[in-house]
Amino acid sequence: MAITELHKSGKSGYILAMGEILVEIMATERGQSFRRPGTLVGPYASGAPAIFIDQVAKAGSPCAMIGCVGDDDFGALNVERLRADGVDVSGIAVIKSATTGSAFVTYRDDGDRDFIYNIANSASGHLSVGNVRDDLLKRCRHFHVMGSSLFSFRIIEAMKKVIETVKGSGGTVSFDPNIRKEMLRIPEMREALDFILDYTDVFLPSGHEVMLLVGAGTEAAAIEELLKRGVKEVVVKRGKEGCSYYDGETTLHLPALPVEEVDPTGAGDCFGGTYIACRSQGMALEKALRYASAAGALAVSHRGPMEGTATLEELDAFIASKAE
Ligand code: ATP
Ligand code: MG
Numbered sequence: 001m002a003i004t005e006l007h008k009s010g011k012s013g014y015i016l017a018m019g020e021i022l023v024e025i026m027a028t029e030r031g032q033s034f035r036r037p038g039t040l041v042g043p044y045a046s047g048a049p050a051i052f053i054d055q056v057a058k059a060g061s062p063c064a065m066i067g068c069v070g071d072d073d074f075g076a077l078n079v080e081r082l083r084a085d086g087v088d089v090s091g092i093a094v095i096k097s098a099t100t101g102s103a104f105v106t107y108r109d110d111g112d113r114d115f116i117y118n119i120a121n122s123a124s125g126h127l128s129v130g131n132v133r134d135d136l137l138k139r140c141r142h143f144h145v146m147g148s149s150l151f152s153f154r155i156i157e158a159m160k161k162v163i164e165t166v167k168g169s170g171g172t173v174s175f176d177p178n179i180r181k182e183m184l185r186i187p188e189m190r191e192a193l194d195f196i197l198d199y200t201d202v203f204l205p206s207g208h209e210v211m212l213l214v215g216a217g218t219e220a221a222a223i224e225e226l227l228k229r230g231v232k233e234v235v236v237k238r239g240k241e242g243c244s245y246y247d248g249e250t251t252l253h254l255p256a257l258p259v260e261e262v263d264p265t266g267a268g269d270c271f272g273g274t275y276i277a278c279r280s281q282g283m284a285l286e287k288a289l290r291y292a293s294a295a296g297a298l299a300v301s302h303r304g305p306m307e308g309t310a311t312l313e314e315l316d317a318f319i320a321s322k323a324e
Pocket of ligand 2 (some may be wrong): 123176178268269
């Protein structure tokens with residue numbers, strides 16, 4: 001089913017995300033090395049699925065998050081933030097014996113980022129099928145998967161359960177691959193990504209990810225292959241080059257809004273959250289893409305991955321300010 005048909009069918013319920021909940025702590029200088037002491041700033045609420053779902057809530061769609069945090073202030077910072085923005089956080093478990101995940105990031109002179117992650121060994125690594133509560137599943141009408149969340153086989157098992165249940169009850173699935181190439185070398189990981197793609201209605205790759213999971217050698221052929229395989233909408237994120245939409249009938253390119261890029265982390269998640277929320281509210285394609293692009297542009301103009309999330313009213317004001 002297409003995500004907008006969901007709205008027409010009157011099926012109400014949650015947009016659901018599941019996966020890592022982190023804080024991010026960042027270097028304050030370009031080119032700052034983690035091999036010597038320096039000034040850091042944070043903690044900021046982070047984790048790709050958490051950023052996504054926070055933006056969904058701000059865009060006005062009912063939503064919930066499944067994940068794990070430690071019994072510490074990093075976890076509280078993130079959970080309280082999600083709760084305040086309107087996310088149902090009842091599916092976030094507090095693991096007494098673990099600490100909340102974290103990511104340290106520094107920006108190279110060329111703009112590339114280096115990360116030190118503590119995710120797999122953090123509370124987020126405890127996430128398993130036992131965290132998937134039936135009442136949340138029953139209320140879920142759309143499930144969003146982040147490739148970055150698929151770092152353990154326990155999590156993949158939990159993802160498969162949610163995907164099968166949601167699709168089995170007439171819901172829809174979106175998938176942002178957010179993949180590191182190294183993941184594809186692990187056969188089970190590749191198999192998991194193929195499984196998810198088979199159930200995906202809305203695919204949200206970054207430009208270079210379009211061809212990652214299919215055999216085709218060009219972007220156009222890859223998109224054709226994805227649509228043939230059953231994906232209904234492909235929305236390609238191209239950073240400051242904007243975004244493109246393909247569904248086999250309609251092709252649309254939207255330029256990015258001109259902004260000063262302060263911090264690129266989180267742009268794709270804010271873009272995706274806005275697009276999925278707007279489309280599930282039944283919004284027309286071009287309008288939804290416009291809001292999604294604005295959310296991405298706003299995200300890069302704020303320091304901190306979740307600090308740029310915005311309501312549709314705030315996005316209206318931001319778009320209007322760029323038209324002046
Ligand atoms: P990441 O995984 O690093 O968060 P992504 O590759 O998933 O990012 P991007 O393409 O970087 O996603 O960003 C998503 C959208 O946000 C873009 O399609 C664009 O509309 C907007 N955007 C991103 N970077 C910029 C920028 N520098 N200026 C204006 N808009 C931007
Ligand atoms: Mg991304």
